Amino acid sequence: MIEFHNVSKRYPGSCDALSQVSFKLAGGEMAFLTGHSGAGKSTLLKLIAVLIRPTNGQVLINNENIGHISRRRIPYVRRNVGIIFQDHKLLFDRTVFDNVALPLVISGLPHREIGRRVRASLDKVGLLNKEKSLPITLSGGQQQRVGIARAVVNKPPILLADEPTGNLDPELSREIMELFEQFQQVGVSVLIASHDLDLISQMGHKVLTLDEGRMTAGGMHNAPQDKLR
Amino acid sequence: MISPSVYIARHMQVMLATLGEMIRSPMSNLMTIAVMGIALALPTGLHVILKNVQQVTAQWDGAAQISLFLKPSVTDKQADQLANILRKRQDIKSVTHITRSEALKEFRENSGFGEALEALEDNPFPAVIVVFPTEQSDNLLTVQTMLASFKQRPEVELAQLDMQWLKRLYAIMDFGRRGIWVLAAMLSLSVLLVVGNTIRLAIQNRRDEIEIIKLIGGTDAFIRRPFLYTGFWYGLSGGILSWLLVTLSIWLLSGPVSQLATLYDSNYSLSSLDFSGSLILLGLSIFLGLAGSWIAVSRHLDAIEPD
């Protein structure tokens, strides 16, 4: 589903944020992405969402190299990638329902279908009773779950989360992680960047570790290019 | 793929949603619409007034005539021949020949100097041929070349187009027409800028929203759409406002004008913007609204990228 082959990313005017990163995440696989602050976790996730382009190497989603796709194609790639942000990125002047409906409105679903799917998604994260609330009236954990409902409402095959439990208490963090597991069980590839090593070890999934932009654990050590040498 | 009916439904939805938003925050929008309405009403109103002036002068226009005063040596017969030659010309509608004796008779009857004239041995009046150009050739340029050609004729002592004032009026109207075009162009540009700026502010206000929509896979077209419809609504309402302003002003002027007309024994009345003129005004206004928002959108949307 997701493949990185010797991917490097250099931001203008700084050294490599990622260097020679190779790994694979199969369909329906869940993995944690960990590493010290500044290790390049967010950079890696952004490459998958085409928020940035790789300096070198190939980023493949479903065997399509998304490193060089045209600007026009980017939205369609992003529709296959549900992203959950630490700061939620919700629209505060819209109701919970409208926030969650946004990806469906964008892809042009008929009205009735939107209502049905939004409620199913809100039900999944346990916020069905809050559909008419404004996000500002919700707690941090609830807002995070609204973000998750929005990310999964159009059933993307890939789910990315950047520190989704950053400032939640351990119990809530666990609940959210279990929610991700449920998506994984229905075939979604899930990649979660997190600092929370305790929680990661408890969950027992694949762990990708970054250190100064290099993948020190969980990656592919014999990337295709290496084999050829 | 999206079906056409869904596509149209989405457009309608955005169209109505943007209208709803404009109605919900009327004050800031009214400012923009008022500026547009006034800016468009000014050249439109002047255009309407100019058209009215043209209509009035068109009546005088038809009266353009050239008087040829013939030399005393020219006989009545020769004069008749000349009149017949002129009658055959394509650009002349009719020709009247007033012989010397007719001129004398007319003068005697219409003036009080009948007896005084008896004292004169000779008839002092020249023969006159009055030429009326056809409607097609009844414009200054043609009439003037006609005049020049008449002056060259040996029989003609003096050819006179007694309409110098009309020439001046034409020149003024031409100047007015150009002035209106320049004014219209400049005010249209300012309308474009006003709409563009309003849309630019709207884009800035919704920066977060645009960023999020881009993050979750909204296409440029999707993001552009509400702003373009907002521009459309500005254009439509600005156009309607300017139409109302023009119509109201003409209505206010029509009272005094018809009073004035009665004094001149005329039943002339001011005509306002006609149907096609109104359509052009609305169309232009909508075009300016759309173009202004298009410029703002294409200049500012790309700058907003999620990171």
Ligand SMILES: Nc1ncnc2c1ncn2[C@@H]1O[C@H](COP(=O)(O)OP(=O)(O)OP(=O)(O)O)[C@@H](O)[C@H]1O
């Ligand atoms: N827009 C940018 N411009 C320049 N350098 C950047 C940019 N974004 C990140 N970097 C650099 O790239 C490196 C990796 O950053 P990244 O945000 O991926 O780290 P991270 O692992 O997500 O860290 P954290 O856990 O603190 O979120 C850092 O050294 C950072 O300074």
Ligand SMILES: [Mg+2]
């Ligand atoms: Mg980060």
